[in-house]
Amino acid sequence: MMTTTELAQVLFSTALQPSDELSPFQIRQAVDARLCACGGDPSRCASYVAQEAGDYPETYVRRMRWALGAVADAYATAVAA
Template sequence: MTTTELAQVLFTTSLQPSEILTSDRVRRVIDDRLCACGGDTALCAAYVAQEAGDHPEAFAARMRWAISIVDAAYADYRLAA
């Protein structure tokens, strides 16, 4: 999955920027959300689109946060590849 797809999945979780997050926790939460959605990233993308329409003032900041958290949580996987 791409960073953007993973960030969209993370975006749909209840994790907040104010929380202290470890890479393991982020990856686990993303895996749990994907399982709950039957592995269908389109469901997460639809939710993200809905939130962007409903709360445009908060969307960009949360998506930037999600992308940065995903980058950090999966950095060790990219280095190994």
């Protein structure tokens, strides 16, 4: 089982944007697809997040807050269903 932080890092590394207004199901699908593309290794996504934080610190915090909230909601919905 992955932590919320790990899931958020995977979501962060996708091309999705907060303005996309995605459903919890779509968030989970995107996380699964990205994780698959990374060979199932969340640390590969984490390295991308670190690079983005260094390259674009002005947008990093906002995007990570979105990713954390989005996966928390998406996976809470999955557990409740």
